[in-house]
Amino acid sequence: MSRIVMGIETSCDETGVGIVEIADGQAPRLLADEVASSVEQHARFGGVVPEVASRAHLEAMEPMVRRACATAGMALGELDAIAVTAGPGLAGALLVGVAAAKAYSAALDVPLYGVNHLAGHVAVDTLEHGPLPRPCLSLLVSGGHTQLLRVDDVASGITELGSTVDDAAGEAYDKVARVLGLPYPGGPPIDKAARDGDPDAIAFPRGMTGPSDAAFDFSFSGLKTAVARWVEAAERRGETIPVGDVCASFQEAVADVLTAKAVSAALRTGVDTLVISGGVAANSRLAALARQRCAEAGVELRVPRPRLCTDNGAMIAALGAHVVAAGGKPSGLDFSPDPALPVDTVTV
Amino acid sequence: MLVLALDTSTPAVTAGVVALGSDIDVLASRVTVDARAHGELITLHLQEAVAVAGITLRDVHAVVCGAGPGPYTGLRAGMVSAAALAHGLDVPAYPVCSLDATAAEVDSPAPFLVVSDARRREVYWARYGTDGLRVSGPRVDAPSEVDVAGIPYAAGDGARLYEDRLGDGAVRPIEPRYPSVRGLVACAADALRSGAAPDALTPLYLRKPHAKQPGERKRVSA
Numbered sequence: 001m002s003r004i005v006m007g008i009e010t011s012c013d014e015t016g017v018g019i020v021e022i023a024d025g026q027a028p029r030l031l032a033d034e035v036a037s038s039v040e041q042h043a044r045f046g047g048v049v050p051e052v053a054s055r056a057h058l059e060a061m062e063p064m065v066r067r068a069c070a071t072a073g074m075a076l077g078e079l080d081a082i083a084v085t086a087g088p089g090l091a092g093a094l095l096v097g098v099a100a101a102k103a104y105s106a107a108l109d110v111p112l113y114g115v116n117h118l119a120g121h122v123a124v125d126t127l128e129h130g131p132l133p134r135p136c137l138s139l140l141v142s143g144g145h146t147q148l149l150r151v152d153d154v155a156s157g158i159t160e161l162g163s164t165v166d167d168a169a170g171e172a173y174d175k176v177a178r179v180l181g182l183p184y185p186g187g188p189p190i191d192k193a194a195r196d197g198d199p200d201a202i203a204f205p206r207g208m209t210g211p212s213d214a215a216f217d218f219s220f221s222g223l224k225t226a227v228a229r230w231v232e233a234a235e236r237r238g239e240t241i242p243v244g245d246v247c248a249s250f251q252e253a254v255a256d257v258l259t260a261k262a263v264s265a266a267l268r269t270g271v272d273t274l275v276i277s278g279g280v281a282a283n284s285r286l287a288a289l290a291r292q293r294c295a296e297a298g299v300e301l302r303v304p305r306p307r308l309c310t311d312n313g314a315m316i317a318a319l320g321a322h323v324v325a326a327g328g329k330p331s332g333l334d335f336s337p338d339p340a341l342p343v344d345t346v347t348v
Numbered sequence: 349m350l351v352l353a354l355d356t357s358t359p360a361v362t363a364g365v366v367a368l369g370s371d372i373d374v375l376a377s378r379v380t381v382d383a384r385a386h387g388e389l390i391t392l393h394l395q396e397a398v399a400v401a402g403i404t405l406r407d408v409h410a411v412v413c414g415a416g417p418g419p420y421t422g423l424r425a426g427m428v429s430a431a432a433l434a435h436g437l438d439v440p441a442y443p444v445c446s447l448d449a450t451a452a453e454v455d456s457p458a459p460f461l462v463v464s465d466a467r468r469r470e471v472y473w474a475r476y477g478t479d480g481l482r483v484s485g486p487r488v489d490a491p492s493e494v495d496v497a498g499i500p501y502a503a504g505d506g507a508r509l510y511e512d513r514l515g516d517g518a519v520r521p522i523e524p525r526y527p528s529v530r531g532l533v534a535c536a537a538d539a540l541r542s543g544a545a546p547d548a549l550t551p552l553y554l555r556k557p558h559a560k561q562p563g564e565r566k567r568v569s570a
Contacts, residue, residue, distance in 0.1 A: 044561055051420065051557035058424045058551065062431045076436060092421045095387045096428050102391040103429040107405055107436025178565060228568040333391050 003080040003324055004031070006068065007317025010097030011089025011117045012144060013038045013053045015060035017068040018314030020127065022321035027126040032071035033307070033314035036060035043184050047174065050090045057096040065104070068313065079110055083320020086114030086331070086348045087341030094337035102333045111330035114348040115319045116341055118145060121277045123154045123322055124315035125304045133273045139262040141286070142278035143170030143185065148216045148265055149343060155322040160343050161265055162216025165208070169254055170280050172220035176250050179228045180243055190247045191283050197244030199252035199285070202230060206257050216265050223253055255286040259293045266299045273300045282306035323347055349409040351540060352433065353532040356390055356426030357418025357446035358464055358505055359383035363393035364529030365401040368540055376400035377529040386422035390429050410439050412536045414446035414527050416552040417472040417486050418464065423551050431549050442546040444535035447474045447486050447504065449527035452534040454480060454503045456522065461499055463506035463514065471506040472554065475499065488554040
């Protein structure tokens with residue numbers, strides 16, 4: 001038997017609607033993945049403005065559902081279930097997707113599953129690389145999250161091994177970009193500028209890597225400040241800022257800590273597969289260093305293609321499909337979105 | 349024809365089912381006054397009203413939705429629900445000004461205002477003639493700045509909330525306080541009966557998003 005699941009994602013600034021099909025015992029298959037982003041409306045503010053994001057979600061919601069159905073070549077009435085991001089994320093943004101999903105669920109008379117955004121980032125890899133080995137490790141890195149997870153079952157069993165104690169990795173990219181006068185979001189321009197720079201030019205600090213620090217937690221706030229101090233000192237000396245070297249050295253510090261801790265977690269917990277996802281997984285240096293270190297350690301590395309790493313509805317549809325296939329209980333229509341939904345709560 | 353009506357522009361989460369012919373016959377309605385539960389209650393209320401009316405959602409011919417003005421987060425819960433319901437049921441959705449829906453239930457011998465709470469110490473308001481038709485607005489202003497010249501009455505929850513500041517207390521609050529199911533459908537009745545194409549489901553925000561562009565970057569070193 002196969003079932004068709006629609007996923008709705010509105011936790012931040014992307015309105016995503018995805019549709020997948022799942023057959024018994026198989027990984028879900030992607031039928032549609034439509035995303036409307038309000039990122040350009042936030043750029044001049046240097047970060048996501050919640051009210052701007054919420055307005056954009058309302059405008060884009062129904063058009064994205066229509067587009068996803070058209071791409072999948074199916075009518076709404078063919079859906080068997082709906083999944084929606086219940087958290088974590090921006091309260092007002094989550095509410096738009098959750099309210100829409102409830103109304104679609106009522107109108108179409110199909111069950112609704114409120115699911116965890118972070119687990120969606122893990123589940124999305126099954127659309128590209130098939131079923132996840134049990135257990136596997138997940139390094140989730142984005143503008144809002146930096147977490148190391150042990151995944152025993154993506155539909156029900158996720159445990160946090162560590163997370164950032166201050167800024168998310170992607171947030172550090174945005175702040176460093178601002179220091180260097182590069183546009184928001186900072187990931188792509190820093191990655192690009194770093195190609196012409198020397199990653200060993202400046203020895204920026206590696207946060208939370210001391211002997212008494214938590215082995216699997218991260219910190220990027222000190223790194224961001226160190227970059228700002230270095231740039232300001234160079235400015236005071238009247239020097240031209242070597243943007244390429246600063247970007248390459250900053251990016252090296254981020255990728256070094258992320259991959260070292262992820263690989264060490266795999267070795268120490270005896271898990272042989274690492275999935276890296278989230279928007280920062282698209283970073284070229286993170287991907288290259290992860291490949292090299294995983295190969296050296298004998299850990300299998302899985303990274304979904306960039307389009308699936310950033311926020312989208314396909315990841316929520318994929319997670320919903322796993323929950324449906326596992327016989328998970330629908331959420332009903334009375335749940336509230338939870339901006340701080342913990343990662344071990346896969347469904348609400 | 350059977351019409352679903354909903355409004356989340358005020359603390360009242362309002363949903364109901366109407367049989368619309370030459371009259372407006374409210375078959376069932378569910379209203380809860382809770383400014384923090386729009387997203388939790390609106391679809392449940394619609395389902396309950398449909399059950400009480402003895403029909404199913406699939407029997408519905410159209411949706412009418414209050415488009416505000418109202419506090420944004422709650423307003424969006426209702427509007428996105430209306431859009432999704434209409435899409436899911438393949439029926440049209442008609443937006444109406446929520447202040448007009450309140451005005452439709454006012455019985456006043458004189459021109460009147462409808463005033464609702466806009467938070468941040470402001471009100472959404474519009475002015476109506478004795479025939480109940482909107483003459484000006486909707487606008488958002490501080491209560492003391494609302495033009496009350498020649499206006500003895502004001503409906504809407506904002507009229508009670510700011511009773512002493514609307515025209516220095518010279519404007520008397522009257523019923524109703526919130527848009528009703530009947531009032532919502534009354535505002536769209538002509539369009540529903542004629543089958544006119546609905547306007548886009550666009551909320552009446554009346555304010556730009558509150559956001560500041562960053563100033564000069566702060567330095568981290570002295």
